[in-house]
Amino acid sequence: MSKSIYIEGNEEFFIQHLQDRLLRAGATLVNGSEDSDFVIAVGEGFSGNISIVSGSQESGNSDFVVRIHDLLSPEGKLRSWGDAVLHDWARSIMEGSKITQITTDSPRFWVHIRDVCDALCMLIMSDIGEKSQNELNISGRRAWSADSIIQEMEILWGRYSDSLNYSHTVQSLSSIPGPVTDTYGKQPERPDLSAIHDCLRQCGSEGWHPLVPMRVSLMEIFAHANK
16 A cells, blocks of 8 residues: 655655655655645754654654664765765865774764665564664664775775776786775674564564675765766
8 A cells, every 4th residue: 555655854865765755655746734644854953753864963843763874875875874085085086085983983883874774664564663772773784984984995995996907917817805894902882772672573574684795885886986
């Protein structure tokens, strides 16, 4: 059964992604809250049946709040989630510039916008009110240090450049880097993902298991930066 949904807020790029995902799931998007079955509020201070905010932002008056931590997008057009640093690093590597002041960056639990919108779509179309606690956190499951991400970016860009310039060597072709390594040493505190995991399981899925690997996210960032 289709659901009439109205989305308001100040995160236009995120809203567009969420709208596209809801339309593919069969939702009907309307132009006003008075014509809707369900109101989604995106950004600080907006109110609806569900509020979607970043990290520590204050939500408006809503039945449920979803806090998204460390969201990233390939296009780099998010406003409130801090993924601009990934795009800054990518541009520096592409330009051959030295990246400085990374030691102070805490490991982050990056999560791709596609995974987040897939999860939100399932919650919204499955009547979140019957399954959810009052507040849910969404983030990646693993913490990624700045050093490990930059190292992987350098490998990915180096391989792309070698292919473009026909400059591969026996060594570059034979070396197979492992997957992006997560942070080492003391782990930062991760947002509590138990509520979103349980809620998605009640909706009929296997729970919160982001599908987009960090390496794919980084390759997509380079692809959009190179357009």
